[in-house]
Amino acid sequence: xxxxxxxxxxxxxxxxxxxxxxxxxxxxxxxxxxxxxxxxxxxxxxxxxxxxxxxxxxxxxxxxxxxxxxxxxxxxxxxxxxxxxxxxxxxxxxxxxxxxxxxxxxxxxxxxxxx
Amino acid sequence: xxxxxxxxxxxxxxxxxxxxxxxxxxxxxxxxxxxxxxxxxxxxxxxxxxxxxxxxxxxxxxxxxxxxxxxxxxxxxxxxxxxxxxxxxxxxxxxxxxxxxxxxxxxxxxxxxx
Numbered sequence: 412x413x414x415x416x417x418x419x420x421x422x423x424x425x426x427x428x429x430x431x432x433x434x435x436x437x438x439x440x441x442x443x444x445x446x447x448x449x450x451x452x453x454x455x456x457x458x459x460x461x462x463x464x465x466x467x468x469x470x471x472x473x474x475x476x477x478x479x480x481x482x483x484x485x486x487x488x489x490x491x492x493x494x495x496x497x498x499x500x501x502x503x504x505x506x507x508x509x510x511x512x513x514x515x516x517x518x519x520x521x522x523x524x525x526x
Numbered sequence: 527x528x529x530x531x532x533x534x535x536x537x538x539x540x541x542x543x544x545x546x547x548x549x550x551x552x553x554x555x556x557x558x559x560x561x562x563x564x565x566x567x568x569x570x571x572x573x574x575x576x577x578x579x580x581x582x583x584x585x586x587x588x589x590x591x592x593x594x595x596x597x598x599x600x601x602x603x604x605x606x607x608x609x610x611x612x613x614x615x616x617x618x619x620x621x622x623x624x625x626x627x628x629x630x631x632x633x634x635x636x637x638x639x640x
């Protein structure tokens with residue numbers, strides 16, 4: 412079974428500052444990794460995903476994440492945040508291959524961007 | 527495409543009442559799932575389905591039933607509501623082919639059990 416740990420439950424930053432949201436995972440098999448964003452009172456939408464290939468993945472809204480297999484991490488970064496990036500961010504993992512479609516989510520990181 | 531739709535958006539139940547949360551998708555996705563979201567707990571999988579007529583339990587299935595008679599619909603039934611089922615419920619669907627595995631989420635149903 413796999414698990415996901417999001418190391419920070421809340422991250423406050425000022426507008427235009429860089430941000431990193433940390434995610435570590437545990438799995439006995441190869442995995443696919445995802446970051447989802449949830450704006451207030453909305454459902455989740457996909458920011459980016461790592462399936463294979465380049466370990467640096469670029470997503471929507473200027474976010475990127477780097478897959479580090481040796482450290483079992485998939486940290487999310489943005490060089491300059493905006494007020495509109497205020498949201499909760501979820502890291503998720505799925506076993507690669509096979510017919511297992513289940514995603515396991517971390518507990519979320521609330522990013523608050525202050526003016 | 528409407529994507530994933532959920533009804534109702536809000537619901538208040540008394541302990542012991544039953545109800546069905548509706549979920550529908552128009553993307554011909556094989557995989558559908560139900561999650562509950564509680565503060566500080568992330569999303570936890572309740573039940574899922576890999577196609578019409580096929581369902582299975584997730585992490586927290588107790589107190590919930592599902593069925594999948596069509597590709598489009600995946601209703602979640604609360605048999606006898608309890609205050610512990612107060613939560614926000616999300617339905618999601620996924621198209622497994624082309625190996626995208628992206629899950630599309632509905633807007634959620636906020637349920638309060640008193």
